[in-house]
Amino acid sequence: MKRVYGIGGLALVALVAAAAVNGQAVRQDAPRSAEIVSQGLRKSFLPTTQALFDGYVRDGKMPGIVAAFGIGDRPTLFVSSGRLATDPAAPLATQDSLWRVYSMTKPVTAMAAMILIEQGRIGLDDPVSKYIPAFRSMKVATAPETSLASVPAKTPITIRMLLTHTSGLTYNIIAKGALLKEYERLGILPAAVNAAIEPGMRRARPATLAAFADQVAKAPLIAQPGTAWNYSVGLDVMGRVIEVASGQPFDTFVNTRIFAPLGMTSSYWTVPQSEAGRLATNYAWTGELLAPLDPAATSVYLRPPSFPYGGAGLVMSARDYDRFLHMLADGGSLDGVRIMKPETVRLAMSNLLPAGVTFGGVGGATGGASANAIPMGFGAGGSVYLADGPGGMPSKGTYGWGGAAGTVAFVDPVKRVRGTIMVNYFPADRWPVRQEAVRALATDLSRLRR
CATH class of the missing domain: 3.40.710.10 (DD-peptidase/beta-lactamase superfamily)
Known part of the structure; x- marks a missing residue:
C-alpha cells in the first residue's frame, strides 16, 4: 500500500x-x-x-x-x-x-544537529533523555495496530537513532490502528497541510516544540530502539534537542x-x-x-x-x-x-x-x-x-x-x-x-x- x-x-x-x-x-x-x-x-x-x-x-x-x-x-x-x-x-x-x-x-535539521555534534554539545550516541528527560523510560507496543499494550524498551533512544529513523518512533502518516489513534490523541501532528485542516490540527497539537517532544515520549514505540528503520517524527524531536543543546529556539x-x-x-x-x-x-x-x-x-x-x-x-x-x-x-x-x-x-x-x-x-x-x-x-x-x-x-x-x-x-x-x-x-x-x-x-x- x-x-x-x-x-x-x-x-x-x-x-x-x-x-x-x-x-x-x-x-x-x-x-x-x-x-x-x-x-x-x-x-x-x-x-x-x-x-x-x-x-x-x-x-x-x-x-x-x-x-x-x-x-x-x-x-x-x-x-x-x-x-x-x-x-x-x-x-x-x-x-x-x-x-x-x-x-x-x-537534512537541514540533521545538519544543524551535526554542527552541535562537531562542537561537542551533542554526542552522536548520547541518549535523547540527556536533553529531553521525558524519554528516560520508553515503552514498546507489542501489537501497535490493535493495542497499546507494551513492554519496556531494552535500550535508550540515541541521537543517532533520531537522525536515522531507527528510534522506534513512527508518524501519524505511517501508523495504523491503535497507535495512530494515540498519536492523534496526543497531537503528534507535525506538519501544515492547508488552511482548512490546520485549525483542527492546531487544537490537537501542542503549542510549543518542548511540549510536543514530551507528548511524543508518552506514546509507545513501534519497535525496539536501534533495531529497525521506520520513517518517523525523529527529526522533529531532534529540533527540541537542538534547542536544549544550543540554548536557542530551534528555528x-x-x-x-x-x-x-x-x-x-x-x-x-x-x-x-x-x-x-x-x-x-x-x-x-x-x-x-x-x-x-x-x-x-x-x-x-x-x-x-x-x-x-x-x-x-x-x-x-x-x-x-x-x-x-x-x-x-x-x-x-x-x-x-x-x-x-x-x-x-x-x-x-x-x-x-x-x-x-x-x-x-x-x-x-x-x-x-x-x-x-x-x-x-x-x-x-x-x-x-x-x-x-x-x-x-x-x-x-x-x-x-x-x-x-x-x-x-x-x-x-x-x-x-x-x-x-x-x-x-x-x-x-x-x-x-x-x-x-x-x-x-x-x-x-x-x-x-x-
Missing part, C-alpha cells in the same frame, strides 16, 4: 473530493500554451532535462517545475518550465519561486547558523505576505483530476506554525536549497564561509545506521521508486548510496532525500554533482520525476563532457 508522507490519506481524499465537487479541479488533458511550455530550450545547457520538464507541463502532469543542478564550483544551472499554478496568469516558475519542501527539511539556530551565513534569503518557516506572489500552489491528484490543495494566496504557510517542524516545516527556493547542497558538496563551506568541518560533513553523509539495521530504499512517498536495486544506507536525515549506480551515476556515497509534495534533492560528493527539483503536488510518486530527471541529467552531463 502506498502512503503519502506528510498528509493523512482520509483528509486528502476529503479535500480533493470537495475541490472537485466545487469545480476547482483541473482536467489535465487541456491544451497548454506554447508560451508556458518553452522557456529557452535552445539556450539551455541541459536540453534533455529541459525537454523532459517542458513535456511534463505540456502534457498537464504539473503546472510548473524548477530544478537547480551544480557541477563543482561552476555556476548553477537552472532549468524551469510552466507556472506556479494552473491559472494561465500565474507567475512563471523560476529559481526564486517558493515551494513546500516538506521532508527535505529533514533561530537554523536561521543564524545555516541560512544567514549561506545567503539563503528565500528559506522560510513562515512565508511573509510580501513574498506570497512567489509561492507555488500545492495540488493533489485524484484520478485524472488535479485539485488545488493549498492555494498560494491563502496558504497555511503564510501564518506562523504551532512551532517549527524539523521534519517538514520549510518553504524554500531552488536557488536556496542548491546553496545548502553546494555547501555539503564543498565539504562544509561555501563562498569562504565555513558551516561545518569536512570531516563532519563526511560523517553526516555516511551510513549511520545502527549495527544490523538495513534501509530498504527511497519509497514513492518521497519521490523515489518502491524498490531500489542499488544498496542504500542512511545518514543524518537522508539516504546514502552504498554502491555506484548504473554507469557510475550516482556515485557511492551520494546523499539526499525528497519531500511529500514531490521535491527531490541529492549531492554526489565524489563527482561533486548536486541536484534540487521543485514541484508541489500529492502524491509524490504520481510521476517518476526523480528517476527520469536523473537519467536526463546524466545524458546532458555526458554531452557537456565531450
